[in-house]
Amino acid sequence: MPKYKDEQWLREQYLENDRTQEDIASECGVSHMTIQYWRDKFDIEKTNPAQFGIQTDGYEQWKCEAGPGEADTVLVHRLLATLQVDELSELEGKHVHHKNGRWRHNTLENIEVVTPAEHSKIHTGDGVSDVVV
Structure with a gap:
């Protein structure tokens, strides 16, 4: 019997040894879809690690699983801003x-924490902003 058809072996490789489907498939000489089939058959699930992505408006974000069917996201520029404050509470309402x-130029040197009014003034000069933060 091929190794990947052994539930205990596949579970150990995928979960405990943190191997990818592709890696396991390569070792076993099958496609990653074959490994996916047997993972599904044995109900072997792994939580997704944090993932980088881009929102529909173009802002870069990190997303991580927060529980079954739930995810937390943070915009990259706001994540970087946490390095510029002593307490996270300093970012509230900013x-x-x-x-x-x-x-999309997300570097510490290129970001600054400002009040909504300051941000509005920077972008429009009239106190009205359509900027998404």
Whole structure:
């Protein structure tokens, strides 16, 4: 019997040894879809690690599983802003502005924590902002 058809072996490789389906498939000489089939058959699930992505509006984000069917996300520029404050509470009600105007240029040097009014003034000069933060 092929190793991947042994539930205990597959569970150990995938969960305890943290191997990928592709890695296991390569060792066994089958496709990753074959490993997926047997994972599903044995009901072997692994939580998803944090994943990088881009929102529909173009902002970069990190997403991680927060529980069954739930996920938490944080925008990259807001995550970086946590390195600029002593307490996370300092970010409450604040915006994170990209100094050079390029909102995908996420570096510590290019962001600053500002009040919504300051952010609005920076972008429009009239106190009204349509900026998403």
